[in-house]
Amino acid sequence: MLERTDGVVLERAGRKRGETRERLLDLAERAVLEKGFAATSIDELIVAAGITKSGFFYHFRDKGELAKALLTRYLERDEVILDDLFDRAAELHEDPLHRFLIALKLFAEMLADLPGAHPGCLAASYCYQDTLFSQEIRDLNAAGVRAWRARFRGHLAEIAALHPPRIPVDLDVLADMAATLVEGGIMVSRVLRDGAILPKQILAYRDHIRLLFLREH
Amino acid sequence: MLERTDGVVLERAGRKRGETRERLLDLAERAVLEKGFAATSIDELIVAAGITKSGFFYHFRDKGELAKALLTRYLERDEVILDDLFDRAAELHEDPLHRFLIALKLFAEMLADLPGAHPGCLAASYCYQDTLFSQEIRDLNAAGVRAWRARFRGHLAEIAALHPPRIPVDLDVLADMAATLVEGGIMVSRVLRDGAILPKQILAYRDHIRLLFLREH
DNA sequence: CCGAAACTGTACCCGTGGTACAGCGCCGGC
DNA sequence: GCCGGCGCTGTACCACGGGTACAGTTTCGG
Numbered sequence: 001m002l003e004r005t006d007g008v009v010l011e012r013a014g015r016k017r018g019e020t021r022e023r024l025l026d027l028a029e030r031a032v033l034e035k036g037f038a039a040t041s042i043d044e045l046i047v048a049a050g051i052t053k054s055g056f057f058y059h060f061r062d063k064g065e066l067a068k069a070l071l072t073r074y075l076e077r078d079e080v081i082l083d084d085l086f087d088r089a090a091e092l093h094e095d096p097l098h099r100f101l102i103a104l105k106l107f108a109e110m111l112a113d114l115p116g117a118h119p120g121c122l123a124a125s126y127c128y129q130d131t132l133f134s135q136e137i138r139d140l141n142a143a144g145v146r147a148w149r150a151r152f153r154g155h156l157a158e159i160a161a162l163h164p165p166r167i168p169v170d171l172d173v174l175a176d177m178a179a180t181l182v183e184g185g186i187m188v189s190r191v192l193r194d195g196a197i198l199p200k201q202i203l204a205y206r207d208h209i210r211l212l213f214l215r216e217h
Numbered sequence: 218m219l220e221r222t223d224g225v226v227l228e229r230a231g232r233k234r235g236e237t238r239e240r241l242l243d244l245a246e247r248a249v250l251e252k253g254f255a256a257t258s259i260d261e262l263i264v265a266a267g268i269t270k271s272g273f274f275y276h277f278r279d280k281g282e283l284a285k286a287l288l289t290r291y292l293e294r295d296e297v298i299l300d301d302l303f304d305r306a307a308e309l310h311e312d313p314l315h316r317f318l319i320a321l322k323l324f325a326e327m328l329a330d331l332p333g334a335h336p337g338c339l340a341a342s343y344c345y346q347d348t349l350f351s352q353e354i355r356d357l358n359a360a361g362v363r364a365w366r367a368r369f370r371g372h373l374a375e376i377a378a379l380h381p382p383r384i385p386v387d388l389d390v391l392a393d394m395a396a397t398l399v400e401g402g403i404m405v406s407r408v409l410r411d412g413a414i415l416p417k418q419i420l421a422y423r424d425h426i427r428l429l430f431l432r433e434h
Numbered sequence: 435c436c437g438a439a440a441c442t443g444t445a446c447c448c449g450t451g452g453t454a455c456a457g458c459g460c461c462g463g464c
Numbered sequence: 465g466c467c468g469g470c471g472c473t474g475t476a477c478c479a480c481g482g483g484t485a486c487a488g489t490t491t492c493g494g
Contacts, residue, residue, distance in 0.1 A: 184401025
Protein backbone atom coordinates (compact mmCIF):
# COMPACT_ATOMS: atom_id res chain seq x y z
CA MET A 1 0.00 0.00 0.00
CA LEU A 2 2.90 2.30 0.64
CA GLU A 3 4.54 1.34 -2.61
CA ARG A 4 4.23 4.14 -5.14
CA THR A 5 3.49 3.60 -8.80
CA ASP A 6 7.17 4.04 -9.62
CA GLY A 7 7.97 1.06 -7.38
CA VAL A 8 9.74 3.00 -4.65
CA VAL A 9 8.79 1.67 -1.25
CA LEU A 10 8.45 4.27 1.46
CA GLU A 11 9.79 3.69 4.92
CA ARG A 12 9.38 5.43 8.21
CA ALA A 13 11.70 5.99 11.14
CA GLY A 14 9.79 5.38 14.35
CA ARG A 15 6.84 3.40 13.10
CA LYS A 16 8.28 1.70 10.09
CA ARG A 17 5.92 0.34 7.52
CA GLY A 18 4.84 -3.13 8.47
CA GLU A 19 6.87 -3.14 11.66
CA THR A 20 3.97 -3.35 14.08
CA ARG A 21 2.17 -5.71 11.74
CA GLU A 22 5.16 -8.05 11.72
CA ARG A 23 5.37 -7.88 15.50
CA LEU A 24 1.69 -8.80 15.72
CA LEU A 25 2.27 -11.71 13.35
CA ASP A 26 5.24 -12.92 15.40
CA LEU A 27 3.26 -12.77 18.63
CA ALA A 28 0.22 -14.37 17.05
CA GLU A 29 2.21 -17.20 15.49
CA ARG A 30 3.79 -18.10 18.79
CA ALA A 31 0.46 -17.96 20.62
CA VAL A 32 -1.43 -19.92 17.97
CA LEU A 33 1.15 -22.70 18.02
CA GLU A 34 0.90 -22.85 21.79
CA LYS A 35 -2.84 -22.82 22.35
CA GLY A 36 -4.57 -22.66 19.00
CA PHE A 37 -6.19 -19.89 17.04
CA ALA A 38 -9.50 -19.67 18.88
CA ALA A 39 -7.79 -19.43 22.26
CA THR A 40 -5.45 -16.68 21.06
CA SER A 41 -7.14 -13.44 22.03
CA ILE A 42 -6.68 -10.17 20.21
CA ASP A 43 -6.37 -8.61 23.63
CA GLU A 44 -3.23 -10.52 24.59
CA LEU A 45 -1.65 -9.66 21.25
CA ILE A 46 -2.24 -5.92 21.55
CA VAL A 47 -1.01 -5.85 25.14
CA ALA A 48 2.18 -7.68 24.11
CA ALA A 49 2.62 -5.48 21.04
CA GLY A 50 1.96 -2.32 23.05
CA ILE A 51 -0.88 -1.06 20.88
CA THR A 52 -4.65 -0.70 21.31
CA LYS A 53 -7.51 -2.68 19.88
CA SER A 54 -8.09 -0.01 17.26
CA GLY A 55 -4.48 -0.40 16.24
CA PHE A 56 -5.02 -4.08 15.67
CA PHE A 57 -8.05 -3.52 13.49
CA TYR A 58 -6.09 -0.96 11.52
CA HIS A 59 -3.73 -3.74 10.43
CA PHE A 60 -6.26 -6.56 10.07
CA ARG A 61 -9.91 -6.22 9.06
CA ASP A 62 -10.78 -9.07 11.44
CA LYS A 63 -9.28 -12.12 13.08
CA GLY A 64 -9.70 -14.09 9.87
CA GLU A 65 -7.38 -11.76 8.02
CA LEU A 66 -4.78 -12.28 10.73
CA ALA A 67 -5.17 -16.05 10.25
CA LYS A 68 -4.64 -15.73 6.53
CA ALA A 69 -1.62 -13.44 6.84
CA LEU A 70 -0.14 -15.80 9.40
CA LEU A 71 -0.45 -18.87 7.20
CA THR A 72 0.70 -17.08 4.04
CA ARG A 73 3.85 -15.84 5.76
CA TYR A 74 4.46 -19.28 7.25
CA LEU A 75 4.14 -21.10 3.92
CA GLU A 76 6.38 -18.56 2.17
CA ARG A 77 9.12 -19.02 4.76
CA ASP A 78 8.74 -22.77 4.46
CA GLU A 79 9.37 -22.61 0.72
CA VAL A 80 12.46 -20.45 1.20
CA ILE A 81 13.95 -22.84 3.76
CA LEU A 82 13.40 -25.90 1.57
CA ASP A 83 14.66 -24.13 -1.56
CA ASP A 84 17.82 -23.18 0.29
CA LEU A 85 18.25 -26.71 1.64
CA PHE A 86 18.00 -28.41 -1.73
CA ASP A 87 20.14 -25.71 -3.37
CA ARG A 88 22.92 -26.33 -0.89
CA ALA A 89 22.62 -30.09 -1.38
CA ALA A 90 22.77 -29.64 -5.17
CA GLU A 91 26.15 -27.92 -4.81
CA LEU A 92 27.58 -30.91 -2.96
CA HIS A 93 26.82 -33.75 -5.37
CA GLU A 94 25.91 -34.46 -8.99
CA ASP A 95 23.71 -37.51 -8.56
CA PRO A 96 20.07 -36.79 -7.70
CA LEU A 97 19.93 -39.64 -5.17
CA HIS A 98 22.95 -38.41 -3.28
CA ARG A 99 21.74 -34.83 -3.50
CA PHE A 100 18.47 -35.94 -1.96
CA LEU A 101 20.21 -37.92 0.77
CA ILE A 102 22.44 -34.93 1.54
CA ALA A 103 19.43 -32.61 1.65
CA LEU A 104 17.70 -34.91 4.14
CA LYS A 105 20.84 -34.99 6.27
CA LEU A 106 21.05 -31.19 6.20
CA PHE A 107 17.35 -30.99 7.04
CA ALA A 108 17.74 -33.33 10.01
CA GLU A 109 20.74 -31.34 11.23
CA MET A 110 18.85 -28.09 10.89
CA LEU A 111 15.95 -29.50 12.91
CA ALA A 112 18.29 -30.95 15.53
CA ASP A 113 20.00 -27.57 15.93
CA LEU A 114 16.77 -25.75 16.74
CA PRO A 115 16.89 -24.28 20.24
CA GLY A 116 14.50 -26.46 22.24
CA ALA A 117 12.12 -28.38 20.03
CA HIS A 118 10.38 -27.35 16.82
CA PRO A 119 7.83 -24.68 17.76
CA GLY A 120 5.09 -26.46 15.82
CA CYS A 121 3.61 -26.37 12.36
CA LEU A 122 0.96 -23.78 11.63
CA ALA A 123 -0.48 -25.97 8.88
CA ALA A 124 -1.10 -28.77 11.39
CA SER A 125 -2.50 -26.35 13.95
CA TYR A 126 -4.95 -24.95 11.37
CA CYS A 127 -5.83 -28.46 10.22
CA TYR A 128 -7.21 -29.34 13.63
CA GLN A 129 -9.26 -26.16 13.79
CA ASP A 130 -10.23 -25.98 10.17
CA THR A 131 -13.89 -25.14 10.49
CA LEU A 132 -12.81 -21.88 12.12
CA PHE A 133 -11.26 -20.75 8.87
CA SER A 134 -12.54 -19.68 5.48
CA GLN A 135 -12.41 -21.98 2.49
CA GLU A 136 -9.67 -19.72 1.14
CA ILE A 137 -7.43 -20.48 4.11
CA ARG A 138 -8.14 -24.21 3.92
CA ASP A 139 -7.24 -24.10 0.23
CA LEU A 140 -4.01 -22.25 1.03
CA ASN A 141 -3.14 -24.97 3.51
CA ALA A 142 -3.88 -27.73 1.01
CA ALA A 143 -1.77 -25.95 -1.60
CA GLY A 144 1.10 -25.87 0.89
CA VAL A 145 0.98 -29.63 1.42
CA ARG A 146 0.65 -30.21 -2.32
CA ALA A 147 3.75 -28.06 -2.85
CA TRP A 148 5.69 -30.40 -0.55
CA ARG A 149 4.41 -33.37 -2.51
CA ALA A 150 5.37 -31.83 -5.86
CA ARG A 151 8.82 -30.86 -4.64
CA PHE A 152 9.68 -34.27 -3.22
CA ARG A 153 8.01 -36.10 -6.08
CA GLY A 154 10.21 -34.15 -8.51
CA HIS A 155 13.39 -35.23 -6.76
CA LEU A 156 12.17 -38.82 -6.43
CA ALA A 157 11.27 -39.06 -10.12
CA GLU A 158 14.80 -37.98 -11.04
CA ILE A 159 16.19 -40.56 -8.62
CA ALA A 160 13.98 -43.40 -9.84
CA ALA A 161 14.96 -42.72 -13.47
CA LEU A 162 18.60 -43.37 -12.64
CA HIS A 163 18.26 -45.83 -9.77
CA PRO A 164 15.47 -48.38 -10.23
CA PRO A 165 13.86 -49.05 -6.84
CA ARG A 166 14.40 -52.43 -5.16
CA ILE A 167 10.62 -52.93 -4.86
CA PRO A 168 7.80 -51.20 -6.75
CA VAL A 169 6.90 -47.85 -5.18
CA ASP A 170 4.32 -45.14 -5.68
CA LEU A 171 6.37 -41.94 -5.88
CA ASP A 172 3.48 -39.80 -4.68
CA VAL A 173 3.19 -41.91 -1.54
CA LEU A 174 6.94 -41.74 -1.03
CA ALA A 175 6.81 -37.97 -1.56
CA ASP A 176 3.93 -37.56 0.91
CA MET A 177 5.91 -39.60 3.41
CA ALA A 178 8.24 -36.63 3.86
CA ALA A 179 5.47 -34.22 4.82
CA THR A 180 3.82 -36.96 6.86
CA LEU A 181 6.95 -37.67 8.89
CA VAL A 182 7.59 -33.97 9.42
CA GLU A 183 4.06 -33.28 10.62
CA GLY A 184 3.88 -36.43 12.71
CA GLY A 185 7.42 -35.92 13.98
CA ILE A 186 6.64 -32.40 15.15
CA MET A 187 3.56 -33.69 16.95
CA VAL A 188 5.32 -36.62 18.65
CA SER A 189 8.32 -34.43 19.56
CA ARG A 190 5.96 -31.94 21.12
CA VAL A 191 3.88 -34.38 23.08
CA LEU A 192 6.93 -36.20 24.45
CA ARG A 193 8.86 -32.93 24.87
CA ASP A 194 11.82 -34.44 23.03
CA GLY A 195 13.12 -32.34 20.17
CA ALA A 196 15.37 -35.16 18.96
CA ILE A 197 12.47 -37.28 17.71
CA LEU A 198 11.71 -35.18 14.63
CA PRO A 199 15.26 -35.19 13.16
CA LYS A 200 15.54 -38.91 13.89
CA GLN A 201 12.39 -39.55 11.87
CA ILE A 202 13.84 -37.58 8.97
CA LEU A 203 16.92 -39.78 9.11
CA ALA A 204 14.66 -42.84 9.20
CA TYR A 205 13.04 -41.55 6.00
CA ARG A 206 16.57 -41.17 4.60
CA ASP A 207 17.28 -44.81 5.49
CA HIS A 208 14.11 -45.83 3.69
CA ILE A 209 15.20 -43.94 0.56
CA ARG A 210 18.64 -45.56 0.77
CA LEU A 211 17.17 -49.05 1.11
CA LEU A 212 14.87 -48.40 -1.82
CA PHE A 213 17.26 -46.84 -4.30
CA LEU A 214 20.87 -47.36 -3.24
CA ARG A 215 22.52 -50.44 -4.73
CA GLU A 216 25.66 -50.48 -2.58
CA HIS A 217 25.62 -52.29 0.82
CA MET B 218 -20.75 -43.36 41.66
CA LEU B 219 -23.84 -45.46 41.16
CA GLU B 220 -21.92 -48.61 41.87
CA ARG B 221 -22.81 -49.98 45.29
CA THR B 222 -20.28 -51.40 47.71
CA ASP B 223 -21.24 -54.94 46.66
CA GLY B 224 -20.22 -54.12 43.08
CA VAL B 225 -23.71 -54.16 41.57
CA VAL B 226 -24.11 -51.36 39.03
CA LEU B 227 -27.49 -49.70 38.95
CA GLU B 228 -29.17 -48.72 35.69
CA ARG B 229 -32.13 -46.55 34.88
CA ALA B 230 -34.78 -46.68 32.19
CA GLY B 231 -35.27 -43.27 30.58
CA ARG B 232 -32.21 -41.48 31.80
CA LYS B 233 -29.76 -44.30 32.01
CA ARG B 234 -26.63 -43.87 34.01
CA GLY B 235 -23.94 -42.27 31.89
CA GLU B 236 -26.16 -42.06 28.83
CA THR B 237 -26.28 -38.28 28.60
CA ARG B 238 -22.65 -38.08 29.61
CA GLU B 239 -21.67 -40.38 26.75
CA ARG B 240 -23.77 -38.35 24.37
CA LEU B 241 -22.01 -35.20 25.51
CA LEU B 242 -18.64 -36.88 25.01
CA ASP B 243 -19.62 -38.02 21.50
CA LEU B 244 -20.76 -34.54 20.53
CA ALA B 245 -17.72 -32.91 22.12
CA GLU B 246 -15.26 -35.27 20.44
CA ARG B 247 -16.69 -34.59 17.03
CA ALA B 248 -16.72 -30.82 17.61
CA VAL B 249 -13.21 -30.72 19.10
CA LEU B 250 -11.78 -32.62 16.13
CA GLU B 251 -13.48 -30.20 13.78
CA LYS B 252 -12.64 -26.86 15.30
CA GLY B 253 -10.54 -27.41 18.38
CA PHE B 254 -11.28 -27.42 22.08
CA ALA B 255 -11.40 -23.68 22.70
CA ALA B 256 -13.83 -23.10 19.85
CA THR B 257 -16.14 -25.84 21.08
CA SER B 258 -18.72 -24.10 23.22
CA ILE B 259 -20.58 -25.70 26.06
CA ASP B 260 -23.67 -24.07 24.65
CA GLU B 261 -23.58 -25.92 21.34
CA LEU B 262 -23.05 -29.20 23.16
CA ILE B 263 -26.04 -28.78 25.47
CA VAL B 264 -28.30 -27.68 22.61
CA ALA B 265 -27.27 -30.76 20.58
CA ALA B 266 -27.63 -33.03 23.61
CA GLY B 267 -31.00 -31.53 24.52
CA ILE B 268 -30.05 -30.54 28.06
CA THR B 269 -29.41 -27.29 29.90
CA LYS B 270 -26.23 -25.66 31.09
CA SER B 271 -26.88 -26.85 34.60
CA GLY B 272 -27.15 -30.36 33.22
CA PHE B 273 -23.71 -30.03 31.69
CA PHE B 274 -22.13 -28.87 34.93
CA TYR B 275 -23.81 -31.75 36.71
CA HIS B 276 -21.74 -34.15 34.58
CA PHE B 277 -18.49 -32.17 34.41
CA ARG B 278 -17.13 -29.83 37.05
CA ASP B 279 -15.80 -27.56 34.30
CA LYS B 280 -14.62 -27.67 30.70
CA GLY B 281 -11.28 -29.09 31.82
CA GLU B 282 -12.95 -32.18 33.21
CA LEU B 283 -14.69 -32.67 29.87
CA ALA B 284 -11.29 -32.43 28.15
CA LYS B 285 -9.84 -35.05 30.45
CA ALA B 286 -12.78 -37.44 30.07
CA LEU B 287 -12.61 -37.02 26.30
CA LEU B 288 -8.93 -37.88 26.07
CA THR B 289 -9.14 -40.76 28.54
CA ARG B 290 -11.96 -42.37 26.60
CA TYR B 291 -10.13 -41.80 23.32
CA LEU B 292 -6.89 -43.38 24.53
CA GLU B 293 -8.72 -46.37 26.00
CA ARG B 294 -10.51 -47.05 22.71
CA ASP B 295 -7.20 -46.69 20.89
CA GLU B 296 -5.65 -49.40 23.04
CA VAL B 297 -8.57 -51.75 22.45
CA ILE B 298 -8.39 -51.31 18.66
CA LEU B 299 -4.64 -51.96 18.54
CA ASP B 300 -4.87 -54.93 20.93
CA ASP B 301 -7.53 -56.46 18.74
CA LEU B 302 -5.49 -55.81 15.58
CA PHE B 303 -2.34 -57.48 16.86
CA ASP B 304 -4.33 -60.34 18.40
CA ARG B 305 -5.93 -61.09 15.07
CA ALA B 306 -2.56 -60.91 13.32
CA ALA B 307 -1.07 -63.27 15.93
CA GLU B 308 -3.66 -65.89 15.00
CA LEU B 309 -2.61 -65.79 11.34
CA HIS B 310 1.13 -66.42 11.61
CA GLU B 311 3.79 -67.75 13.96
CA ASP B 312 6.72 -65.56 12.98
CA PRO B 313 6.83 -62.14 14.68
CA LEU B 314 7.90 -60.39 11.47
CA HIS B 315 5.01 -61.79 9.46
CA ARG B 316 2.62 -61.15 12.30
CA PHE B 317 3.73 -57.54 12.33
CA LEU B 318 3.42 -57.22 8.55
CA ILE B 319 -0.08 -58.77 8.70
CA ALA B 320 -1.09 -56.42 11.51
CA LEU B 321 0.06 -53.42 9.44
CA LYS B 322 -1.91 -54.70 6.47
CA LEU B 323 -5.01 -55.12 8.63
CA PHE B 324 -4.47 -51.67 10.08
CA ALA B 325 -4.20 -50.10 6.62
CA GLU B 326 -7.35 -51.93 5.51
CA MET B 327 -9.22 -50.80 8.59
CA LEU B 328 -8.22 -47.19 7.93
CA ALA B 329 -9.09 -47.45 4.24
CA ASP B 330 -12.53 -48.81 5.12
CA LEU B 331 -13.43 -45.84 7.31
CA PRO B 332 -16.41 -43.98 5.91
CA GLY B 333 -14.94 -40.74 4.54
CA ALA B 334 -11.56 -40.00 6.03
CA HIS B 335 -10.22 -40.51 9.54
CA PRO B 336 -12.09 -38.06 11.78
CA GLY B 337 -8.84 -36.88 13.35
CA CYS B 338 -6.71 -37.71 16.35
CA LEU B 339 -7.63 -36.16 19.66
CA ALA B 340 -4.04 -36.45 20.84
CA ALA B 341 -2.86 -34.32 17.92
CA SER B 342 -5.67 -31.85 18.42
CA TYR B 343 -4.75 -31.46 22.10
CA CYS B 344 -1.07 -31.20 21.21
CA TYR B 345 -1.65 -28.03 19.22
CA GLN B 346 -3.67 -26.45 22.03
CA ASP B 347 -1.69 -27.82 24.91
CA THR B 348 -1.40 -24.72 27.06
CA LEU B 349 -5.20 -24.83 27.40
CA PHE B 350 -4.93 -28.06 29.32
CA SER B 351 -3.70 -29.07 32.74
CA GLN B 352 -0.38 -30.80 33.24
CA GLU B 353 -2.37 -33.94 34.04
CA ILE B 354 -3.94 -33.96 30.58
CA ARG B 355 -0.60 -33.27 28.88
CA ASP B 356 0.87 -36.18 30.83
CA LEU B 357 -2.01 -38.42 29.78
CA ASN B 358 -1.32 -37.52 26.18
CA ALA B 359 2.39 -38.22 26.52
CA ALA B 360 1.62 -41.57 28.15
CA GLY B 361 -0.57 -42.44 25.18
CA VAL B 362 2.25 -41.80 22.68
CA ARG B 363 4.70 -43.69 24.90
CA ALA B 364 2.28 -46.64 24.93
CA TRP B 365 2.42 -46.72 21.12
CA ARG B 366 6.21 -46.65 21.26
CA ALA B 367 6.34 -49.47 23.81
CA ARG B 368 3.89 -51.62 21.86
CA PHE B 369 5.69 -51.26 18.53
CA ARG B 370 9.12 -51.49 20.10
CA GLY B 371 8.11 -54.80 21.70
CA HIS B 372 7.13 -56.29 18.36
CA LEU B 373 10.22 -54.89 16.66
CA ALA B 374 12.55 -56.31 19.32
CA GLU B 375 11.07 -59.77 18.75
CA ILE B 376 11.51 -59.31 15.01
CA ALA B 377 15.09 -58.07 15.24
CA ALA B 378 16.06 -61.01 17.44
CA LEU B 379 15.06 -63.45 14.70
CA HIS B 380 15.73 -61.35 11.60
CA PRO B 381 18.88 -59.21 11.79
CA PRO B 382 18.19 -55.89 10.07
CA ARG B 383 19.90 -55.14 6.76
CA ILE B 384 21.30 -51.88 8.18
CA PRO B 385 21.72 -50.81 11.83
CA VAL B 386 18.50 -49.37 13.23
CA ASP B 387 17.35 -47.74 16.45
CA LEU B 388 14.24 -49.71 17.39
CA ASP B 389 12.78 -46.78 19.34
CA VAL B 390 12.99 -44.59 16.26
CA LEU B 391 11.44 -47.32 14.14
CA ALA B 392 8.70 -47.76 16.75
CA ASP B 393 8.03 -44.02 16.89
CA MET B 394 7.81 -44.03 13.11
CA ALA B 395 4.47 -45.82 13.39
CA ALA B 396 2.87 -43.17 15.58
CA THR B 397 4.57 -40.47 13.52
CA LEU B 398 3.16 -41.75 10.23
CA VAL B 399 -0.29 -42.20 11.74
CA GLU B 400 -0.37 -38.68 13.16
CA GLY B 401 1.18 -37.12 10.08
CA GLY B 402 -0.97 -39.26 7.79
CA ILE B 403 -4.16 -38.16 9.50
CA MET B 404 -3.08 -34.55 9.16
CA VAL B 405 -2.11 -34.80 5.48
CA SER B 406 -5.25 -36.82 4.68
CA ARG B 407 -7.34 -34.15 6.33
CA VAL B 408 -5.71 -31.17 4.70
CA LEU B 409 -5.87 -32.73 1.23
CA ARG B 410 -9.32 -34.25 1.91
CA ASP B 411 -8.08 -37.62 0.71
CA GLY B 412 -8.72 -40.48 3.10
CA ALA B 413 -6.52 -42.83 1.08
CA ILE B 414 -3.28 -41.09 2.08
CA LEU B 415 -3.21 -42.41 5.65
CA PRO B 416 -3.53 -46.14 4.79
CA LYS B 417 -0.97 -45.70 2.01
CA GLN B 418 1.51 -44.29 4.50
CA ILE B 419 0.94 -47.29 6.77
CA LEU B 420 1.71 -49.57 3.83
CA ALA B 421 4.84 -47.50 3.12
CA TYR B 422 5.90 -48.16 6.73
CA ARG B 423 5.22 -51.83 6.06
CA ASP B 424 7.50 -51.67 3.00
CA HIS B 425 10.20 -50.10 5.15
CA ILE B 426 9.92 -52.92 7.69
CA ARG B 427 10.07 -55.49 4.88
CA LEU B 428 13.16 -53.88 3.36
CA LEU B 429 14.82 -53.79 6.74
CA PHE B 430 14.08 -57.30 8.04
CA LEU B 431 12.86 -59.54 5.24
CA ARG B 432 15.61 -61.59 3.53
CA GLU B 433 13.61 -62.76 0.52
CA HIS B 434 13.44 -60.59 -2.63
C1' DC C 435 2.85 22.97 6.35
C1' DC C 436 -0.14 19.44 4.13
C1' DG C 437 -1.63 14.90 3.85
C1' DA C 438 -1.57 10.41 4.81
C1' DA C 439 -0.06 6.51 7.61
C1' DA C 440 -0.40 4.70 11.87
C1' DC C 441 -2.35 4.78 15.26
C1' DT C 442 -5.57 6.15 20.14
C1' DG C 443 -10.05 6.62 22.75
C1' DT C 444 -14.66 5.74 23.66
C1' DA C 445 -18.72 3.43 23.56
C1' DC C 446 -21.39 -0.44 22.79
C1' DC C 447 -23.28 -5.33 21.49
C1' DC C 448 -23.31 -10.21 21.90
C1' DG C 449 -21.66 -14.85 22.95
C1' DT C 450 -19.30 -17.85 26.12
C1' DG C 451 -17.35 -19.76 30.38
C1' DG C 452 -18.38 -20.06 34.88
C1' DT C 453 -20.82 -19.62 39.56
C1' DA C 454 -24.60 -20.23 42.66
C1' DC C 455 -28.55 -22.03 44.06
C1' DA C 456 -33.29 -23.68 44.51
C1' DG C 457 -36.40 -26.90 42.78
C1' DC C 458 -38.50 -31.00 40.47
C1' DG C 459 -39.61 -35.64 38.37
C1' DC C 460 -38.73 -40.29 38.25
C1' DC C 461 -37.18 -44.68 39.77
C1' DG C 462 -35.40 -48.29 42.97
C1' DG C 463 -35.16 -49.91 47.53
C1' DC C 464 -37.16 -50.71 51.66
C1' DG D 465 -46.44 -46.22 49.25
C1' DC D 466 -43.09 -43.20 50.35
C1' DC D 467 -38.27 -41.68 50.76
C1' DG D 468 -33.98 -40.46 48.81
C1' DG D 469 -31.02 -39.50 45.48
C1' DC D 470 -29.85 -39.26 40.61
C1' DG D 471 -30.33 -36.50 36.86
C1' DC D 472 -31.52 -33.03 35.67
C1' DT D 473 -34.25 -27.72 34.94
C1' DG D 474 -34.67 -22.61 35.74
C1' DT D 475 -33.07 -18.27 37.00
C1' DA D 476 -29.93 -14.88 37.85
C1' DC D 477 -25.67 -12.99 37.45
C1' DC D 478 -20.58 -11.81 36.28
C1' DA D 479 -16.29 -11.05 33.53
C1' DC D 480 -14.03 -11.38 29.35
C1' DG D 481 -13.32 -11.55 24.47
C1' DG D 482 -14.52 -10.74 19.46
C1' DG D 483 -16.21 -7.40 16.81
C1' DT D 484 -18.25 -2.77 15.10
C1' DA D 485 -18.23 2.13 14.61
C1' DC D 486 -16.16 6.24 14.26
C1' DA D 487 -14.01 10.51 15.68
C1' DG D 488 -9.70 12.28 16.95
C1' DT D 489 -4.42 12.51 17.29
C1' DT D 490 0.55 12.00 16.38
C1' DT D 491 4.31 11.67 13.37
C1' DC D 492 6.79 12.02 9.35
C1' DG D 493 7.98 12.65 4.37
C1' DG D 494 7.45 15.43 0.48
